Amino acid sequence: MTIQDTPTDLTAFTAAWEEWHRQKDASLAREHGFLAVTGLHWLDAGPRRFPDAPGSWWTDADGVGVELAEGEELVVGGTPVRGRHGFGVIPERGGVEAVWGDAVIEVAKRGGQDLIRPRHPGNPLRTRFTGTPAYAPHPRWVVTGTYTPFPEPRPTTVGAAVEGLQHVYDAPGEVGFRLDGTPLRLTVFNGHTPGSLQVLFTDATSGVTTYAANRALHIDAPAADGTVTLDFNRATNLPCAYTDLATCPLPPAENRLPVPIEAGERIPRERTGPIAQ
Structure with a gap:
């Protein structure tokens, strides 16, 4: 043809x-679309904090986990969570979203590796998109x-x-x-x-x-x-x-x-x- x-x-x-x-x-350019992403954080067994997300994050055989400090809160599936929370094993190309104020923390797996990817609607990449x-x-x-x-x-x-x-x-x-x-x-x-x-x-x-x-x-x-x-x-x-x-x-x-x-x-x-x- x-x-x-x-x-x-x-x-x-x-x-x-x-x-x-x-x-x-x-x-x-939607509120929590890719232009709102502020970080790509790969997880390992050692708990770590990141500047654009609450809590200390890790991954192990039980899946992705987070330990939220005093005064920190996420909303997962409509339910507020505090302290220690397990997201379970994330499937390849799957993901879970946790709400933090006006931001969303994407918990995902890509190429066999767990990650979090915070999405903040005020990210300049999004607000200046034309x-x-x-x-x-x-x-x-x-x-x-x-x-x-x-x-x-x-x-x-x-x-x-x-x-x-x-x-x-x-x-x-x-x-x-x-x-x-x-x-x-x-x-x-x-x-x-x-x-x-x-x-x-x-x-x-x-x-x-x-x-x-x-x-x-x-x-x-x-x-x-x-x-x-x-x-x-x-x-x-x-x-x-x-x-x-x-x-x-x-x-x-x-x-x-x-x-x-x-x-x-x-x-x-x-x-x-x-x-x-």
């Missing part, structure tokens, strides 16, 4: 994209492709934005398509909604006009014949494009496209200069 070049109401197409992008940025730069949307970047499932899902190990960390995902298949006559293929992972797919990729714009490490693309569930639509206008940055306090996965090696995808989100303004604290 080739890039679509059929007549399209560009005004309506652009308006739909702008509404999608507005909602995407609003979600990113939106994500992007290429002007155009129908030429809406591409028809074909999804081919693997005989069995393939466990696929990828790197992470945090050095030394790895993620493992089951890849159910791959998508083949063409850009300007060039045949390309992408390994896909399961998406966030039933039947949908997600792609992590880089291309010839990565590190030039788009974020160097990765971008992501949601793909709706394939049709019965395997047909899928890839709308690269909706290629998005992951949280690691905005903050070093994210553990985002990197694309598998085969998803490094040799062609430029001049569509979707560009390098965030937050990466063009320091954010004053």
